[in-house]
Amino acid sequence: MQAANPTFTGTASATSAPFATAHIAEFSSRKKTGMLRALGILALIAGEAALIVGIASPYFRDSQARIGSIVIGASAALIGLVFFEAGQRYRQVFVRLFAEGFAITRDHKETSVRWPDVTTIYQAVTKNYYNGVYTGTTYNYTLHTRDGKKHVFNNTIKNIADLGNALQNGVTNALLPGVMQAFNSGQSVQFGPVAVSPLSLSKGPQQVDWINIDKVSVDKGYLKVWERGKRRATFSAPVKAIPNLLVCLEIIDRRVGLSDPKAKRAK
Amino acid sequence: MSGLLQRIVVLVVCTVVAAGLAFGVIYVQGIPIRRAQEAAGRVLGDKASLCSAVVRKDIKTRTRVNFDGKIGIVDAFDGSLYEKYQDALPAERQPAKPDEVRGILCLFDKQSVFGTSKYGNPAKYFCTRFSKDLEGYLLDAETGKLITAHLFYGTDPSDCPETTDSSVTRYGDLPPPDEVAAWFG
Numbered sequence: 161m162q163a164a165n166p167t168f169t170g171t172a173s174a175t176s177a178p179f180a181t182a183h184i185a186e187f188s189s190r191k192k193t194g195m196l197r198a199l200g201i202l203a204l205i206a207g208e209a210a211l212i213v214g215i216a217s218p219y220f221r222d223s224q225a226r227i228g229s230i231v232i233g234a235s236a237a238l239i240g241l242v243f244f245e246a247g248q249r250y251r252q253v254f255v256r257l258f259a260e261g262f263a264i265t266r267d268h269k270e271t272s273v274r275w276p277d278v279t280t281i282y283q284a285v286t287k288n289y290y291n292g293v294y295t296g297t298t299y300n301y302t303l304h305t306r307d308g309k310k311h312v313f314n315n316t317i318k319n320i321a322d323l324g325n326a327l328q329n330g331v332t333n334a335l336l337p338g339v340m341q342a343f344n345s346g347q348s349v350q351f352g353p354v355a356v357s358p359l360s361l362s363k364g365p366q367q368v369d370w371i372n373i374d375k376v377s378v379d380k381g382y383l384k385v386w387e388r389g390k391r392r393a394t395f396s397a398p399v400k401a402i403p404n405l406l407v408c409l410e411i412i413d414r415r416v417g418l419s420d421p422k423a424k425r426a427k
Numbered sequence: 428m429s430g431l432l433q434r435i436v437v438l439v440v441c442t443v444v445a446a447g448l449a450f451g452v453i454y455v456q457g458i459p460i461r462r463a464q465e466a467a468g469r470v471l472g473d474k475a476s477l478c479s480a481v482v483r484k485d486i487k488t489r490t491r492v493n494f495d496g497k498i499g500i501v502d503a504f505d506g507s508l509y510e511k512y513q514d515a516l517p518a519e520r521q522p523a524k525p526d527e528v529r530g531i532l533c534l535f536d537k538q539s540v541f542g543t544s545k546y547g548n549p550a551k552y553f554c555t556r557f558s559k560d561l562e563g564y565l566l567d568a569e570t571g572k573l574i575t576a577h578l579f580y581g582t583d584p585s586d587c588p589e590t591t592d593s594s595v596t597r598y599g600d601l602p603p604p605d606e607v608a609a610w611f612g
Contacts, residue, residue, distance in 0.1 A: 201437065201441060204438075204441045204445075205441050205444050205445045205448065206445075207445075208441060208442055208445030208446075208449075209445040209446075209448040209449040209452065210449075211445075211449075212445060212446055212449035212450075213449045213452050213453060213456075216449065216450075216453060217452075217453045217456060218453075218457075219453070219456045219457055219460060219505070221504055221536060222536070222538060240441075244434075244437065245434075248430065248433075248434065
């Protein structure tokens with residue numbers, strides 16, 4: 161049985177041309193990072209200046225003051241670098257969703273991506289607890305496009321959960337027909353560590369035939385597969401390692417049904 | 428401009444600005460010292476520079492000196508007139524012009540550990556007491572030759588606390604000016 165790439169064989173690469181339709185939703189980063197960069201640059205200049213004074217000034221009477229200037233200067237410069245780098249990485253971002261794809265605007269430069277041009281989407285959603293108290297959820301969606309570019313969306317964007325769902329739906333709708341066609345023609349489809357074939361669901365050497373599958377669930381960040389008559393999951397795979405998770409779950413749902421409510425929610 | 432190039436440009440510009448700022452600070456830092464050096468030049472002439480040739484040694488003696496003539500007291504750290512101590516000399520010891528100077532007293536800072544206290548068992552915090560002493564080297568103003576050396580003890584640092592929840596340091600003060608003036612008898 162031949163393995164197929166779970167991607168739609170669409171046309172063209174990511175394009176910067178605008179879409180024909182108006183956008184249906186807009187998302188932006190939480191805060192302006194210009195202030196962070198400015199603070200970083202100020203701290204960097206002040207830190208470097210203190211460092212140079214500490215090293216070069218002939219007017220320090222005792223070595224403690226000199227060492228203090230060097231240590232404080234180096235620390236401030238390092239903090240400045242970290243702030244500046246954080247500001248650079250998380251510059252103000254706008255994401256506009258369209259029926260045909262999405263457009264990202266960063267530093268007044270817009271890049272648009274059509275859904276068929278996305279080859280994979282990874283999601284990592286982690287609920288965080290501190291001493292048993294829920295402290296928030298971390299979202300990370302990573303999309304790879306045909307032209308080799310990577311787009312990462314995380315908690316720096318407001319309403320990231322909604323954006324993530326929209327991205328998942330857009331990519332899944334674009335990829336699913338091609339993947340289903342490959343699957344229905346007898347090919348095995350690989351989703352990272354998990355392979356889906358017309359006869360079985362497998363992870364590496366661990367394989368369970370569809371007719372023997374009791375249930376499939378998504379629980380605590382893992383896709384788990386139970387075989388009939390077994391008390392423990394036959395295998396599991398971290399969701400964050402599975403590209404195009406919703407496409408994978410759709411095939412599983414159509415083949416054996418997703419009885420588990422969490423898996424249905426994820427789908 | 429690519430991200431890497433932008434970062435390099437920002438780093439270079441920041442470093443250039445910081446260097447300018449730093450040398451400005453160093454210049455300003457040096458203004459009072461340069462003024463004091465000029466003052467030393469007016470009172471002591473080129474004899475103020477004799478201190479730069481002094482070879483420091485471990486001074487343990489506390490001897491009195493019988494030295495007649497006018498004295499210039501120099502802060503050996505920067506070659507400036509040590510006005511705090513110079514002003515404490517009696518009038519007959521104060522030179523009005525460089526020709527009158529017979530001796531140059533070069534004073535070097537010497538910080539030493541006066542005592543240490545430990546807190547906790549095993550020791551978790553420390554209190555370190557430092558004294559600020561001055562090493563004095565009296566030179567013949569004409570020849571630059573060392574006449575005698577003397578260690579002027581600074582005041583005792585204040586006592587350590589009975590208890591503490593962090594490590595602390597205590598510093599004493601420099602020797603009182605009248606003590607230095609009294610040394611010449």
